[in-house]
Amino acid sequence: MSGGNEAERSTHGWRRAAMATAMVIATAGGLIAFHPGRREVLPGHDAPSRIVIAPEGEPGQRLVIHGQVFAPDGETAVEGVVLYVYNTGPDGRYAPPGKRVPRLRGWVRTGPEGRYEVETIRPGSYPGGRTAAHVHVFLWGAGYEPQWTGELLFDDDPLVSDLEHQESRAAGRFGNVCTPEEQSDGQLSCVYDIRLKPEGDDFPSDLRHPFQSAGDGEADDRG
Numbered sequence: 001m002s003g004g005n006e007a008e009r010s011t012h013g014w015r016r017a018a019m020a021t022a023m024v025i026a027t028a029g030g031l032i033a034f035h036p037g038r039r040e041v042l043p044g045h046d047a048p049s050r051i052v053i054a055p056e057g058e059p060g061q062r063l064v065i066h067g068q069v070f071a072p073d074g075e076t077a078v079e080g081v082v083l084y085v086y087n088t089g090p091d092g093r094y095a096p097p098g099k100r101v102p103r104l105r106g107w108v109r110t111g112p113e114g115r116y117e118v119e120t121i122r123p124g125s126y127p128g129g130r131t132a133a134h135v136h137v138f139l140w141g142a143g144y145e146p147q148w149t150g151e152l153l154f155d156d157d158p159l160v161s162d163l164e165h166q167e168s169r170a171a172g173r174f175g176n177v178c179t180p181e182e183q184s185d186g187q188l189s190c191v192y193d194i195r196l197k198p199e200g201d202d203f204p205s206d207l208r209h210p211f212q213s214a215g216d217g218e219a220d221d222r223g
Contacts (some may be wrong), residue, residue: 043213044082044107050117053106060090062187068114077114080142084210087135089125096174101209132159147199150176
């Protein structure tokens, strides 16, 4: 399995931890924490509200993910939130062998009414076909600490579990299992509305690519 997927396995099973008092701290538990006063150093503050992360000619079915980002009250749309979005190619791999930074990734920043749009391709399941295909989304900015949200899953994917379907339905409009709709041009469209958490999350210390601008550390994400 490629280095990209090895890095990905390390992101599962994260545990919430107390926020540290430095911008980036590698703790004994292997986590990265962020100081609220240094949010401006993170990428994406000048990103547009619509991005394309899959280049023209990329294999796979085109997929447009769009929606709104809301405050923790679930009612107030938030402008200026950065979303870092990444996914595998149709082969289920994030990056070529020897590289750990996902090939299909980008930053988008919510516009008026908290709206955003990302064009990519529908991801494939990891090699071996035991994990549902998904799109990762991390968020920060507009006064909110870096945090992760539920992986975007697809309703027609047989690898999505009954529990994942149930939890998504229970979340209402903020459910993370979308029903892809095919448009007249053959593209798929998925709506993913997100409710921010009042507090941020800590991240594994080897998961650096969300916080590295394009071109920074592309060859190796371990440093």
